[in-house]
Amino acid sequence: MSQKKKKQSSNAREFSTLVQRRGTRNMKHKKLSSLSQRTWHVLGSDNLKEAIKCPPAEDMNEWIAANTFDFLNEVNILWGNCIDPEAHNRYLEPGSGFPKGVTYRWSNDQDNLTAPEYVEIALIWVDDQCSNQDIFPDTEKEEVKYPEDFVDNYVKEIFKKLFRVFCIFYWSYKDDMGENVAHLNTCFRHFIYFALHHGLLPDEKELQPIEKIVTRLKSDFARKSVLPSKNDT
Template structure:
């Protein structure tokens, strides 16, 4: 079983993803007094072309290489926030009313509520385990990828998106204070353009920060 997204209400009832087009007032009011800072990126003019599959390159090789790169990027970005994203400041892994519960389907079967730092730590360890598994990510040239390799990539990138969403929702003010917002925006734009190019993260998964996604992807 994979982890799940829950929508929390004041009466503590938990429900799954809300209907499409539902408004998210917390998101719209929290963040986006910083809306003018979101488009600021570093040297990202060619990102739309950079994500496209190069001629003659195997699609699985391209997915694998970029997945590993995105993992390194998000690891470094989150590391700058570890002292600010704590079990006290972020007792739940959430983006506004959307809550993410952790499960890896192996050691943790039933999705459980954890703090944001615990969720991210579990996620990074899990991604590293996936990447180090040579059956999933073959290391030697010419070795075959599993027939369902894209499914592994989708699951990794879907979970990775949640870390970006949490950073923007809960920690963007701190990112601006640290003067790291241009770098964050560049990494996120690269990530979004790539997953959009190959349809690797569903629109429903992006719903908690739908407005931000649309702003970043705007030509």
């Protein structure tokens, strides 16, 4: 096997191993898990209002936290189980694998990332945020208090990172997913509907790489006439 082939094979295994090691440890709070599972149970029906609205008598921050955990887990599944690891070998050059005309940067000293590297860093970062009990407190304890800036400072940034990962999926990996594209579309529809309903959608500049998909989902969302629950007002 040539050195290039060995490097490519090692690269593919590296990304796969990182995802498997993280697993789904964020679903550690029973109440959050129960709320999140309820969402996906309803999602298969035509009544998406029930899938994205905060249930009566539930705390809004807790509902948003539950779904944030769930979105991270679903994206991890897509990344780790629905994409052939060998597909990463197409994107070995710095700056490769990103949507056309876009390069996502993490910090000034990591400007030369590939798209697979960015996805890994983003998912690990989101995982760390969700595992930080100063941000996502243990709901089994009494008098749980979320940070005052929980949504504006933390959740919105998490949603921006996850949206970028979805952009990379659609631009660079959709053709590798086969029948799993249906699952990608379902996950993204749920993500966009939830973000629209709860004011978590990134700004217009972030939406540009997959603007046509987002515009269509926005139109679908508007036709659903999703009304706010009492907890949403």
